[in-house]
Amino acid sequence: MRIVKFDEIGNVIEKEKMTGALFNIAWKVSRPRQVVRRDGSLGNAELEQKDNPYLNVSKGVVELTTRSWLSASKLFFDMNLQEHTLRKAIGDDAYLWPFSCGIKKDSKLEPKILLRFPEGLFKELYESEFKRSKISYVTFRNQVYMKVLRGFVSKRWFLEYLFGATPYDFAAGEVEGKSSPKRSASNNINPVVQKQADNLNYLSLKKYLETSDRTNPDGIMPNGNYADPDEMKDQGIHYLQIETVDYDPRSILGVTPLMISTLELMAGYFLMTENVDESILNDSRSFSLNVAKESPYAKSDVVTKARLFMQDILRFGEKLGFPKMQSVSDALKIRIEEPENTPAAKLIRLQGNQSLFDYGINLMQKNQNEVLDTGFDDGSARLIEESILNGISYQPVIPEANIVQIGSKMIKSGIQTSSDSALMKEIWDKKSVAKQFVEQFGFTILSDYIVGNRRNFDEIFPRVKGMAVSVKNAEGPSDEKASLFRLAPTKEELWDAVSRIIRDGKKAMIELVVPGSVYRALFFQDRILSVIERLPAGVVGDGRRTIKQLIDSKNLSDKTNQIVIGPSEKETMDVQGVTLETIPGRGNEVLLRYDATSGTGNRSLEVLDEIDSSYLDELCRLAKALRLHDGALDIVIPNIYQRYDADHPEALIFLNAHATPELSMHENVLLIGNQNIAKKIVTMH
Numbered sequence: 001m002r003i004v005k006f007d008e009i010g011n012v013i014e015k016e017k018m019t020g021a022l023f024n025i026a027w028k029v030s031r032p033r034q035v036v037r038r039d040g041s042l043g044n045a046e047l048e049q050k051d052n053p054y055l056n057v058s059k060g061v062v063e064l065t066t067r068s069w070l071s072a073s074k075l076f077f078d079m080n081l082q083e084h085t086l087r088k089a090i091g092d093d094a095y096l097w098p099f100s101c102g103i104k105k106d107s108k109l110e111p112k113i114l115l116r117f118p119e120g121l122f123k124e125l126y127e128s129e130f131k132r133s134k135i136s137y138v139t140f141r142n143q144v145y146m147k148v149l150r151g152f153v154s155k156r157w158f159l160e161y162l163f164g165a166t167p168y169d170f171a172a173g174e175v176e177g178k179s180s181p182k183r184s185a186s187n188n189i190n191p192v193v194q195k196q197a198d199n200l201n202y203l204s205l206k207k208y209l210e211t212s213d214r215t216n217p218d219g220i221m222p223n224g225n226y227a228d229p230d231e232m233k234d235q236g237i238h239y240l241q242i243e244t245v246d247y248d249p250r251s252i253l254g255v256t257p258l259m260i261s262t263l264e265l266m267a268g269y270f271l272m273t274e275n276v277d278e279s280i281l282n283d284s285r286s287f288s289l290n291v292a293k294e295s296p297y298a299k300s301d302v303v304t305k306a307r308l309f310m311q312d313i314l315r316f317g318e319k320l321g322f323p324k325m326q327s328v329s330d331a332l333k334i335r336i337e338e339p340e341n342t343p344a345a346k347l348i349r350l351q352g353n354q355s356l357f358d359y360g361i362n363l364m365q366k367n368q369n370e371v372l373d374t375g376f377d378d379g380s381a382r383l384i385e386e387s388i389l390n391g392i393s394y395q396p397v398i399p400e401a402n403i404v405q406i407g408s409k410m411i412k413s414g415i416q417t418s419s420d421s422a423l424m425k426e427i428w429d430k431k432s433v434a435k436q437f438v439e440q441f442g443f444t445i446l447s448d449y450i451v452g453n454r455r456n457f458d459e460i461f462p463r464v465k466g467m468a469v470s471v472k473n474a475e476g477p478s479d480e481k482a483s484l485f486r487l488a489p490t491k492e493e494l495w496d497a498v499s500r501i502i503r504d505g506k507k508a509m510i511e512l513v514v515p516g517s518v519y520r521a522l523f524f525q526d527r528i529l530s531v532i533e534r535l536p537a538g539v540v541g542d543g544r545r546t547i548k549q550l551i552d553s554k555n556l557s558d559k560t561n562q563i564v565i566g567p568s569e570k571e572t573m574d575v576q577g578v579t580l581e582t583i584p585g586r587g588n589e590v591l592l593r594y595d596a597t598s599g600t601g602n603r604s605l606e607v608l609d610e611i612d613s614s615y616l617d618e619l620c621r622l623a624k625a626l627r628l629h630d631g632a633l634d635i636v637i638p639n640i641y642q643r644y645d646a647d648h649p650e651a652l653i654f655l656n657a658h659a660t661p662e663l664s665m666h667e668n669v670l671l672i673g674n675q676n677i678a679k680k681i682v683t684m685h
Contacts, residue, residue, distance in 0.1 A: 004316045009144065010272030012129045013121075019320050020447055020463050020512075021121040022268035026069030028239075029079060029255055030112040031247075032061050034097040034104065035090060040361055042104050043094045052391030054082060060104065062086060062096070067395070069116050069239075072260050077375065077396065079253045084372040085385045095364040098249035100186040101169045103357075110186055111247060111255050114223070115267055116239040117144075138236040142205040144271065145222055145237040150202045151270025152220045154280060156244050157287040160184050161306055162335050163259060165246040165343035167296060168356060176355055180295060183344045184246055187292040193217045194289060198282050209233060218285070219243040240267075248343055249360065250350075252367045261328045269316045296344035306336050321462020375399040379414020398433055401426050410627070421659050424627050428657035429476045431509055434626070435654060441625040444649045446636075448511040450474050451498050461491055464510055470595060471497040474509035477598070477658070483568050484513065484536075484595035487575070500567065514653065516638040518596060519607070521619045522666050524681050526629050528616055530666040531608045534634075537563050537592040537601030541584025547573070548580040551592070554601075560664060563601030568593055598662060606669045607640060614644035618652055632661035 006014060013019055035043035042060045049055050056063040064086060066078045087096070097103065100110045122141045130140050152159075164184030168174040174185065182188055189197070197217035201207040205222060212221070214229060224231070224238035242263065247254035270276070287302050294300055310332050317325050334341050340349070351359035374381045380402040387394035387406055395405040402413045403426060412423050428434050435445040449460045451474075466488045472478040481504075483497040494510070501508040522530040539550035555562050563569075565580065569592045573579060576590060584590050596602040615637060622633060634655040644651055666677045 004269075004273065004312060004319060006272050007274045008129075009125065009147075012125055013272055016124065016128055017467055018121060018124055021118045021124075022271070022320065023264075023323060023463060024071070024118050024447070025264050025267060026116045026118070027072060027075045027260065028066055028068045028070065028114040028116075029075060030063055030065040030114075031079070031254055032063040032109050032111075033254075034102040034109060035060050035062055035094050036097045036103060036361070036364060037093055038095070038361070038365065040103065040357070043090075045090045045094060047089055047389065049389070049391065052389075054388045054391060055086070061102075061109070062090070067393075072257070072264065074396075075260065076253070076257065077399075079255065080372055081374055081384055081396070082388055083253055084374050084381075085388045087368055087372070088385065089389060095361075095368045098247060098254065098360055098363050098367065099170070100166045100184075100246040101171060103170050109247070110219070110243045111245065113242045113245060113255070113259070113263065114239045115242070115263060117267075117271070138234075142222075142236050145240060146202060146205055146208070147275055148267055148270040149220060149222060149240055150276040150278065150281065152240070152242065152266065153202060153218050154276045154284045155266065155309060156187075156218065156220065157284065157291040157302055158306055158309055159242075159244050159262075160187050160288060160291045161300055161302065161342065162262065162332065163245045163248070163343060164292065164296070165248050165347060167344050167348060170357055170360075175357060181344065181348055181356075182293050183296050183342065184292045186246055187219070187244055187288065189217060189285075189289055189292070194285055197285055200281075201278070202281065203278050205232070205237060246343070249347060249363055250343075252370060252372070258328065258331050261324060262332065265313050265317050265322055265328065268320065268322070269313045273316070296342055296348060297339055299339055303336065303339075310336055321459075321465070323459055323463075376404070377402045377413055380404050380411070383411060383414055397427060397437065398430055403427065421628070421630065425659040428626065428628075428631075428659060431472070431474055431656055434657055438622060438625055438654050441621075442649060443622055443625070444653045446511050446514065446653060446655070448509050451508045451510060452502060454495070454499075457495060457498055460510065461494065464494070464512065465491070468513040469494070470511045470513055471501065472509050472511065472595075472597070473501055474507040476506075480564065480566055480568065480597065480600050482595055482597040482600075483571070484593070486513070486594050493571070496567070514636060514650075516636040516653070517640075518655070519611075519635055519637055519640070520604075520661070520665065521623075521633045521635065522661060522663075522677070523623055523628060523632065524630050525684060526620070526623070527684070528608070528619060529677055529680050530606060530675075531611055531616075531619075532604040532666055532669060533607050534596035534665075535603040535605060535670075536594055536596045537569075537603070538589050539584070539592070541586055541588040541590065543586035544583065546581050546583050547578060547590055550584075551580075558668075561599075561601055561603075561668065563592060565592075568595075568600075598665065602665075604665050604669045606666070606672055606675065611637075611640040612643050615640060615652060618644050622652075622654060626657050628657055628659075630659075632658040634658070 035045045037043045044060055045057050045062045047057050049057060054065055064082045066075060070078060102109050126137050126140050160183060166185045167181035168179060169185040199211055201211045221241050222237040223241045226232055245259055248256050290301055314329050339345060376399055383404060383406050384394050393407055397403040397405055404411055409417060410423060411417055416423060432448055432450055439445050451457045451460060468486055468488060470484040472482040481500045498508045518534045520532050520534055521528055539547060551563050572591055572593050578590055593600055636653040663677050667674055
């Protein structure tokens with residue numbers, strides 16, 4: 001059995017537990033489609049658009065581009081919204097051609113799939129290991145992207161075998177009876193173009209830019225957010241662009257989840273395993289040329305190589321807990337082992353007695369008539385449609401609540417705005433949504449995973465295995481069922497904590513834990529009234545009484561903040577090796593929980609006069625981003641006495657926002673005793 005071996009980068013990622021970043025690749029997809037009439041002639045989409053980032057119309061080709069940069073699930077949600085919008089806008093006698101080869105010559109219709117690794121991954125790798133090599137951060141990032149790029153170029157033939165779905169180049173006059181079907185006519189590079197590709201040098205970004213002449217016959221290239229590609233020399237690679245995957249005509253969107261999952265799996269594999277030698281790339285192009293022009297039904301000349309590479313990436317995915325591993329594995333295996341199940345072969349089987357061109361005509365009409373569910377009510381859907389058609393920024397915030405952001409406005413059901421906190425509260429209660437919302441303003445958040453059932457949990461666990469985590473209610477306030485594990489829990493320990501929440505019909509959030517203390521900032525009319533450090537429930541021994549007696553005494557003296565011994569408290573004591581009957585030594589503190597969730601006997605320490613003022617400014621900026629005028633913010637700060645540095649945004653991490661926080665948490669504080677927050681509120685001018 002072949003063993004997946006990591007290189008230096010892979011070993012650091014595994015050692016530092018950064019593998020979760022590989023499941024957070026961000027995506028952007030552009031899909032150029034020809035507009036075709038029912039009679040098979042080229043149509044013209046008469047859409048008014050100017051400098052539209054989502055919609056470009058040119059000579060009968062409409063190109064849809066998703067928002068930047070999206071997770072895989074949000075990517076398909078966005079493509080669905082855009083597809084729905086375009087199909088409504090082009091009229092009744094216009095359709096979108098489903099193949100990567102158009103009906104008009106010189107029409108390049110392949111989807112452009114852009115992938116970007118999390119910037120935090122590069123920074124963590126650079127700071128933890130590769131800074132000592134004395135190269136600049138930008139140079140390091142370039143080297144990593146070029147390493148992954150060489151991997152993709154070396155396995156272009158693998159993508160063509162799996163996703164080739166264009167048997168004929170219709171614009172070149174290829175039809176049944178006159179031409180033999182191919183796996184991918186759109187990737188069938190002629191010898192002249194292949195010779196140009198052989199001159200490309202992927203050893204470094206510098207060498208690539210010197211040899212590319214701004215064209216790339218390989219269809220896999222480095223890129224960035226630049227008006228002029230020459231700017232990439234100084235500012236570096238921002239993402240990789242892949243144009244070698246054919247549309248799947250049987251899919252309304254053309255781009256499928258299997259395509260994205262396979263690219264994500266390959267990108268992680270190339271990142272963590274040994275470099276692909278530059279010298280083998282020309283041979284790989286020969287494989288690509290042969291695979292592209294093979295008969296779809298034939299057993300490929302590269303099937304043995306494809307099987308071995310598939311086994312490598314699947315073992316890699318299983319080792320790292322890649323999501324949806326089983327479904328991806330099943331789909332890849334059936335395509336490699338049974339050529340008739342590759343997309344191109346399936347198309348030929350499905351066309352029946354009609355020509356493939358006529359089958360495409362019928363298919364595009366069928367797709368046009370299929371109703372696409374936007375996930376929104378009519379009002380919200382209409383706002384998004386007009387935003388896409390007019391190039392106005394939009395963002396689905398909570399689809400199930402019909403909340404969208406159009407420009408800077410938050411709108412519900414097409415008409416209700418966030419002039420008060422009622423609409424925003426719906427966002428704050430969805431913890432994961434609130435975190436993603438503030439992330440766009442440059443604030444740091446903790447990685448999290450939402451769990452609704454055991455199967456869901458089993459898929460997620462490999463990504464949090466060996467890490468300190470907290471478990472809380474994903475939607476709405478957390479309660480005593482929340483848990484925090486300072487030491488990595490076993491799978492069953494974590495499941496016990498998760499199941500306590502989801503058995504009540506709720507969803508649980510597993511959130512990674514970082515060093516630092518948790519604070520809550522209380523706002524009223526945009527002013528900070530209090531900042532408390534939240535301390536978990538605990539007792540201090542006197543050398544005479546048991547832990548149970550100390551708890552009883554504490555509960556007698558504080559009727560409003562009772563300590564109840566439940567599963568979380570018992571687990572916390574077990575970790576410390578104590579029971580309720582243990583007598584702690586004088587002055588020894590025993591924690592009863594590791595988290596400071598409300599209603600668990602948690603304690604508060606007022607730090608408003610101690611925290612560096614730079615954090616107060618940042619908290620006000622955070623509240624403004626969330627449109628929180630009155631309420632509370634929960635944050636993590638490693639050191640409140642050290643001035644906030646914008647170059648290190650991890651010094652303040654957003655956790656939650658609350659519309660109706662408990663005032664008692666800010667009034668009954670340690671050392672000070674009682675402070676009258678209510679009086680501050682009623683006397684404020």
